[in-house]
């Protein structure tokens with residue numbers, strides 16, 4: 001198994017959840033772990049009653065080697081079927097995409113409600129990239145999140161069961177201390193509220209908005225997931241966009257723009273071209 005520099009940095013091993021991906025060396029925060037093209041791209045908006053035929057048709061067009069790779073993947077139903085494998089392993093190709101992809105290696109990454117990597121679909125290159133969100137020790141499992149993490153334990157469990165048919169046994173869901181669980185649940189419920197907070201129409205003053213978003217960043221820290229650049233970037237971008245519209249002072253804009261920039265690099269390896277231009281000007285960066 002090799003990353004883009006042809007260095008062996010992960011391996012697939014069996015564990016209590018079937019197969020999983022493991023670090024073969026210490027991986028740095030922001031490091032690209034792997035970039036992979038999908039074996040198969042499938043439309044998502046296919047009516048339910050046509051889905052089975054559609055997936056089987058698309059699989060039948062593949063080479064024998066590709067077909068056998070797909071049928072090696074895990075299916076939460078037995079016996080294995082093309083549609084079962086698609087439901088167990090499909091990744092959306094970007095947030096607003098109509099397509100979903102099946103990946104040979106990325107499909108082996110298990111879920112955690114405290115993930116150490118994130119996945120990012122890179123449309124230009126046609127690959128899904130996996131970036132380390134924090135330092136990963138040699139031998140540690142590489143874990144992503146399949147769902148939105150701003151939900152309490154019950155909601156996360158319900159969603160994982162409904163969408164992927166498993167009972168989560170991650171580090172967070174395995175905590176037995178009820179007090180710790182309740183505190184984490186409260187934080188995650190509040191994170192969800194703060195994330196969706198939008199100022200009322202016509203409200204020009206940024207103070208309330210800013211205080212809510214600063215509270216969000218503080219809570220991420222208290223919940224021990226402030227390393228998760230995806231969520232920090234999302235929050236920082238909301239603030240940046242809001243301040244931009246309200247003609248806030250340059251120093252403040254620059255602070256939030258920098259936060260978007262740094263966290264985008266960690267969880268995506270890039271910053272969107274349009275945003276990059278804006279941010280580079282504000283921050284006085286040259287490259």
Ligand SMILES: C[S@@+](CC[C@H](N)C(=O)[O-])C[C@H]1O[C@@H](n2cnc3c(N)ncnc32)[C@H](O)[C@@H]1O
Pocket residue numbers: 017018019020073074076088089107108109110111112164165166167168169170
């Ligand atoms: C995309 S596959 C991940 C790789 C899979 N373990 C394999 O053997 O290929 C998703 C499946 O892995 C298992 N899984 C992933 N994360 C899990 C978790 N946190 N707790 C329990 N099972 C998990 C579930 O069976 C789930 O349906």
